[in-house]
Amino acid sequence: MDKNNNESIENAEKVAEKMYDVSDYKSNDPVDKGIAITHEQVSDDYMEGTIDAKIDKLDKNGQLKSHKGEEIPRRGYFK
Numbered sequence: 001m002d003k004n005n006n007e008s009i010e011n012a013e014k015v016a017e018k019m020y021d022v023s024d025y026k027s028n029d030p031v032d033k034g035i036a037i038t039h040e041q042v043s044d045d046y047m048e049g050t051i052d053a054k055i056d057k058l059d060k061n062g063q064l065k066s067h068k069g070e071e072i073p074r075r076g077y078f079k
Helices: 003-017 022-026 030-048
Strands: 052-060 064-071
Touching: 022 030
Parallel strands: none
Antiparallel strands: 052 064
């Protein structure tokens, strides 16, 4: 095996071992930031059914009016 291949395998193993932690939002590590972004997208999809970071518009009875709702603020997460 050459040196580049060994480095690639080592880097892949480091990434594969990572798990989401709330501190990932404030991390300077690009992998941690990526995990935080992915976690946020999964949460949005689970809660809103979409990853576009918009809250659905509902009528007074809680019925869906539109998927073109207000933006979910991202301040503090991705500076």
